[in-house]
Amino acid sequence: MVRKLLVTGGAGFIGSNFVHHVLSHTDDHVTVLDKLTYAGNLASLEGLPADRFRFVRGDIADADLVDGLFADVDAVVHYAAESHNDNSLNDPRPFLDTNIIGTYTLLEAARRHDRRLHHISTDEVYGDLELDDPARFTEHTPYNPSSPYSSTKAGSDLLVRAWVRSFGVRATISNCSNNYGPYQHVEKFIPRQITNVLQGIRPRLYGKGENVRDWIHADDHSSAVLTILDRGVVGETYLIGADGEKDNRTVVELILTLLGQEPDAYDHVTDRAGHDLRYAIDSTKLRRELGWTPQYQDFDAGLRATIDWYRDHESWWAPTKDGVEAFYASKGQ
Numbered sequence: 481m482v483r484k485l486l487v488t489g490g491a492g493f494i495g496s497n498f499v500h501h502v503l504s505h506t507d508d509h510v511t512v513l514d515k516l517t518y519a520g521n522l523a524s525l526e527g528l529p530a531d532r533f534r535f536v537r538g539d540i541a542d543a544d545l546v547d548g549l550f551a552d553v554d555a556v557v558h559y560a561a562e563s564h565n566d567n568s569l570n571d572p573r574p575f576l577d578t579n580i581i582g583t584y585t586l587l588e589a590a591r592r593h594d595r596r597l598h599h600i601s602t603d604e605v606y607g608d609l610e611l612d613d614p615a616r617f618t619e620h621t622p623y624n625p626s627s628p629y630s631s632t633k634a635g636s637d638l639l640v641r642a643w644v645r646s647f648g649v650r651a652t653i654s655n656c657s658n659n660y661g662p663y664q665h666v667e668k669f670i671p672r673q674i675t676n677v678l679q680g681i682r683p684r685l686y687g688k689g690e691n692v693r694d695w696i697h698a699d700d701h702s703s704a705v706l707t708i709l710d711r712g713v714v715g716e717t718y719l720i721g722a723d724g725e726k727d728n729r730t731v732v733e734l735i736l737t738l739l740g741q742e743p744d745a746y747d748h749v750t751d752r753a754g755h756d757l758r759y760a761i762d763s764t765k766l767r768r769e770l771g772w773t774p775q776y777q778d779f780d781a782g783l784r785a786t787i788d789w790y791r792d793h794e795s796w797w798a799p800t801k802d803g804v805e806a807f808y809a810s811k812g813q
């Protein structure tokens with residue numbers, strides 16, 4: 481059956497990847513609702529089939545706008561968020577407005593119109609793990625978020641669960657680990673370091689660089705979300721991860737090496753306040769119950785392709801680079 485989907489935050493890094501993925505793997509029609517904050521970029525949505533794609537600029541917290549859009553679709557995939565931890569430490573307010581009130585607004589519309597909703601979330605809701613802890617996060621790990629960003633994402637997840645239980649809203653949730661790939665904003669770790677090296681700036685590692693992130697390519701995140709939308713059980717949560725644990729120092733050294741620099745040509749800078757030590761995802765449930773597998777098993781190859789993309793798409797990222805670096809410089813980072 482051909483569906484009409486509403487994708488919130490579809491002009492962002494992962495949302496735009498999903499829109500491209502859905503339109504090339506299905507006959508579905510997609511409407512993107514995106515506010516085009518500093519993180520949204522229409523250039524990430526170029527080349528889509530005009531007869532199956534529509535863009536609406538607006539805020540997910542605008543109840544009237546959201547109500548009209550829900551009336552016209554079969555299902556909603558909710559990516560829109562304020563997504564950057566460092567920004568949330570600087571000014572938490574937009575995180576509450578979008579991640580909490582925005583998600584609440586969508587849930588109320590899903591309830592009124594009885595629409596299927598998939599909510600995109602993060603592994604950061606579970607807090608962090610010790611470096612030597614053999615455990616990984618599962619769907620049963622207790623919530624323990626650290627930052628204003630992750631606490632508002634945790635709050636949004638709990639709202640979704642409450643609307644499922646109290647009002648019978650047909651929703652699923654996924655919590656994914658750190659994504660990498662093309663079209664990621666240069667404020668984030670991997671694109672920041674790649675574009676630094678391309679501009680002759682030394683990469684910046686927070687603290688000692690021992691922190692571990694569990695990297696997954698954005699294409700694999702998108703295939704997982706489409707799998708959950710197609711076959712996921714309403715009311716369930718699925719963790720998405722691709723066994724990609726790496727410490728930050730290793731990633732920076734790899735970027736430098738792949739760009740032909742000495743691997744130690746980076747600087748240690750002021751650590752992030754409350755910096756989570758390690759994230760690690762056990763995605764057994766998604767793999768066993770829904771049959772999903774990631775395609776990108778080779779991080780070096782995925783990173784090399786990502787570096788090539790940033791080298792070839794300077795016009796996409798250059799307009800935002802100076803502002804991002806000025807913000808970090810003001811924080812000693």
Ligand code: NAD
Nearest residue numbers: 489491492493494515516517519520539540561563658659
């Ligand atoms: P992003 O910052 O690149 O994009 C966010 C998008 O949402 C932008 O296009 C922005 O304009 C839009 N937006 C923000 N506020 C809005 C509002 N009030 N109304 C409408 N649109 C609004 O973020 P991303 O990295 O693509 O993350 C997308 C989602 O995936 C988020 O929910 C995030 O929590 C989640 N997630 C991200 C990662 C990651 O590694 N980046 C990992 C796991 C989960």
Ligand code: TDX
Nearest residue numbers: 563564565602604658667668669672684685686691728
């Ligand atoms: O310049 C930097 N130097 C550095 O050492 C930056 C920007 C980051 N870091 C470190 C902090 C983290 O340990 O790199 C790691 C990754 O940082 P981010 O890219 O800011 O990601 P993180 O805070 O881990 O959160 C990301 O993954 C989970 C996304 O931004 C979230 O939206 C998602 O929920």
